Amino acid sequence: MLFAFSVRQAQADDYFDPAALEITPGQQQASDLSDFSQPGGQRPGSYRVTVFVNQQQAGARELEFISHNNQLVPLVDVKYLRALGVNTAAFSSFDTLRDGESFSDLGKYIPDASSQFDFATQRLDFSIPQAAMVRKSRGYVAPEKWDEGIPAAFVDYTLNGSTTSVDNLHDSDNYLNLRSGLNLGAWRLRNFSSYEFNTTGHWQTQGTSLERDIRVLKSELTLGDSYTSGEVFDSFQFTGMKLASDENMLPDSQRGFAPTIRGVAHSNARITVRQHGYVIYETYVAPGAFVINDLFPTAQSGDLEVTIRESDGSERKFTQPYSAVAFMLREGRFKFSASVGRYNTADSDGEEPNFVQASAFYGLPWSLTAYGGAQISNHYQALAFGLGQDIGEFGSLGLDTTLAKTDLGKDGQYTGQAVRAQYQKDFATVGTSLNISGYRYSSRRFYTFAEANEYRDPDAHVSNRRSRTEMSLTQDFGKWGNLSAGFYRQQYWNTSAVDQTVHLGYYNSFRGVSWSLGYYVTRSYYDDKDNERSVNLTVSVPLSRWLPGGSASYSLNNNLDGHTTQQMSLYGTALDNSQLSYNLQQGFDNQNHAANSNVSLDYRGGFGDVSVGYSHDRYSDRLNYGASGGIVATQYGVTLSQSLGDTIGLVRADGTSDVQVEGAANVHTDSRGYAVMPTLSPYHENTLSLDTETLGDDVDLEQNSQTVVPTSGAVVLAHYKTHVGARVLLSLSWHGRPLPFGTGVFVAGQGEVKSSKGIVGERGQVYLSGVPPEGVVHAQWLQNSQSYQCTAALRLPVAASGSPVRLLSAQCQ
Numbered sequence: 030m031l032f033a034f035s036v037r038q039a040q041a042d043d044y045f046d047p048a049a050l051e052i053t054p055g056q057q058q059a060s061d062l063s064d065f066s067q068p069g070g071q072r073p074g075s076y077r078v079t080v081f082v083n084q085q086q087a088g089a090r091e092l093e094f095i096s097h098n099n100q101l102v103p104l105v106d107v108k109y110l111r112a113l114g115v116n117t118a119a120f121s122s123f124d125t126l127r128d129g130e131s132f133s134d135l136g137k138y139i140p141d142a143s144s145q146f147d148f149a150t151q152r153l154d155f156s157i158p159q160a161a162m163v164r165k166s167r168g169y170v171a172p173e174k175w176d177e178g179i180p181a182a183f184v185d186y187t188l189n190g191s192t193t194s195v196d197n198l199h200d201s202d203n204y205l206n207l208r209s210g211l212n213l214g215a216w217r218l219r220n221f222s223s224y225e226f227n228t229t230g231h232w233q234t235q236g237t238s239l240e241r242d243i244r245v246l247k248s249e250l251t252l253g254d255s256y257t258s259g260e261v262f263d264s265f266q267f268t269g270m271k272l273a274s275d276e277n278m279l280p281d282s283q284r285g286f287a288p289t290i291r292g293v294a295h296s297n298a299r300i301t302v303r304q305h306g307y308v309i310y311e312t313y314v315a316p317g318a319f320v321i322n323d324l325f326p327t328a329q330s331g332d333l334e335v336t337i338r339e340s341d342g343s344e345r346k347f348t349q350p351y352s353a354v355a356f357m358l359r360e361g362r363f364k365f366s367a368s369v370g371r372y373n374t375a376d377s378d379g380e381e382p383n384f385v386q387a388s389a390f391y392g393l394p395w396s397l398t399a400y401g402g403a404q405i406s407n408h409y410q411a412l413a414f415g416l417g418q419d420i421g422e423f424g425s426l427g428l429d430t431t432l433a434k435t436d437l438g439k440d441g442q443y444t445g446q447a448v449r450a451q452y453q454k455d456f457a458t459v460g461t462s463l464n465i466s467g468y469r470y471s472s473r474r475f476y477t478f479a480e481a482n483e484y485r486d487p488d489a490h491v492s493n494r495r496s497r498t499e500m501s502l503t504q505d506f507g508k509w510g511n512l513s514a515g516f517y518r519q520q521y522w523n524t525s526a527v528d529q530t531v532h533l534g535y536y537n538s539f540r541g542v543s544w545s546l547g548y549y550v551t552r553s554y555y556d557d558k559d560n561e562r563s564v565n566l567t568v569s570v571p572l573s574r575w576l577p578g579g580s581a582s583y584s585l586n587n588n589l590d591g592h593t594t595q596q597m598s599l600y601g602t603a604l605d606n607s608q609l610s611y612n613l614q615q616g617f618d619n620q621n622h623a624a625n626s627n628v629s630l631d632y633r634g635g636f637g638d639v640s641v642g643y644s645h646d647r648y649s650d651r652l653n654y655g656a657s658g659g660i661v662a663t664q665y666g667v668t669l670s671q672s673l674g675d676t677i678g679l680v681r682a683d684g685t686s687d688v689q690v691e692g693a694a695n696v697h698t699d700s701r702g703y704a705v706m707p708t709l710s711p712y713h714e715n716t717l718s719l720d721t722e723t724l725g726d727d728v729d730l731e732q733n734s735q736t737v738v739p740t741s742g743a744v745v746l747a748h749y750k751t752h753v754g755a756r757v758l759l760s761l762s763w764h765g766r767p768l769p770f771g772t773g774v775f776v777a778g779q780g781e782v783k784s785s786k787g788i789v790g791e792r793g794q795v796y797l798s799g800v801p802p803e804g805v806v807h808a809q810w811l812q813n814s815q816s817y818q819c820t821a822a823l824r825l826p827v828a829a830s831g832s833p834v835r836l837l838s839a840q841c842q
Contacts, residue, residue, distance in 0.1 A: 269370015
């Protein structure tokens, strides 16, 4: 009984005694392994880690780590915390730190803040109370992270050509389109040119401009050839200067229009917003009034169901219907565009007057957007203003008017007015979307700026627009398919000619077989004939069961006047990653009693596309060919690529070849280890990853993923540190005995070439990758509180056939 009552509670931690690794005298000893003696223990040092703040990724960074309570903790400074979005100004405790001073105890300066490092995944998590964070919109990326890229020059090219044979006569036609650019810092020089050649050549430049971002105004400055904004007035080409808001600089949650939701919570509540049954937003709020103003723009309309779940489990719901026409902004948002320069016309005899144009939009309370603008030239002045209103369950409505005064020279001066109405509504419960993009009516004496310039040419024969109507309607019937209808009609003054398009279509699919039936009516102002009517039927059948990647289709078109054309096609993809596309067609025209045949191949490679095709009918034979791609020149040399977008990334992984870039079709490194990611999203985080499965046996990466945030038009560098060389199992000895267990080892070659780092294991063996052919082995360890180090020369022998790992021994001095 006495023994039972004498038992005391005890606590024990897992602990590994490094002395247990000591072997009998004369054998291998262990270095100081105290860093590894506790669970999770690791050696302090510098590590490149992926940083998360409150479960949100905040990029990758190399940080110094120290040991604290047998755990690695990062050293950070105030500047880095600000970059992570911490409101350091709200804590006086930071005032005790010197400028640039690093610290590890985060909780000492921010109550309840902490960090946790997962060594295995190299992930560092910061947990920081929400009250200590600067309030930012979802998707926000700090401007400090925006990367202007590296100096670069590039050319994006598209070549199309054909050779046609008619009655033993041959004719060739070729067209080369070039988009060239030069980047230096924040400046972007761009040129668009083309070269057309058959028997003679003709070079033409469409435009040249110099661009850069203006961060403080969230806008972009363009000098040279550009187009005016077309949101208030019709867009046209000009030469001069343009400054306009760039919505790409905003987080996704601040773009476009979404309503502001207001409510009251009675406790610490969870707010959930659903649209069409899907959760699109969720947050937690304190008791009292709350405001939600950072919804992502989803559909242009549709009821929002807001659920308030209180801490006691009770729920309250309310519905906020909303709709938005294209130009509407959220409450408090402002955007603008201002242009000044000379009007450009393709007509060599047309006038090119100087002008000034400005427009602005502002999001008001009550889901209202106000906008307006002005155009001023020596012979033309126009003023526009309008409002857009979300009218809840009834949709959204936009109304604007434009007043214009035009001096037509000898024909006198005229004043006119144009009014426009736009309407948008989704009927989610019945799957209907109605969009009357607008009805616009212009008085007889109203001219747009482009029309006024054309009218001042005495040889011109044009008519100003009278009215324009646009409408689209879609209806979803679920498994029974969907129906769409579209209507466009534009009328002119002083003529009966019109532009008109009517479309009615039905679409459906069943078990992979898809079909569509469409009815079309078209009429053109420039070819004032009767309406052209046609009916089109298309059926597509997948053949993947018999022909991987293949499909067959049948198409019939009838103009309701007895003229019918039919087409059978066999098309699909082949090769790895669907690099090759093919299409075989056979058609028949009943009016000409003639058949036609077509065959084409398109190869999409990592360094560009090439295509070839052949067509034949009773009148001619034609051979088509084409090529497209990009060429990027930087300080690292010239790299070929697929067709380039506006913003691109340069992948640098020295010494690798044919390594696949994930998330991009057929993009891989060249023989030097470089590749071009042809399209990136500006001002957003873009993750570029290399597929480690495609690495060679002699290549290792320190990290296989990087995050970049390019500015618009930038060429950003994603540099992956590689270890290229042999994989070696090295046995090291010192003074006739194996190196101590836990010794750190690496091999250094010429220049910056280094192997991976390794730790000596049993019998003095260490595994290293990326070992150069010749180098010096460096070893360092701590024993009995005394530091030791040694080196050994290393030269790799010829690898044994079929063995990826080489076995070597070296005596360390």
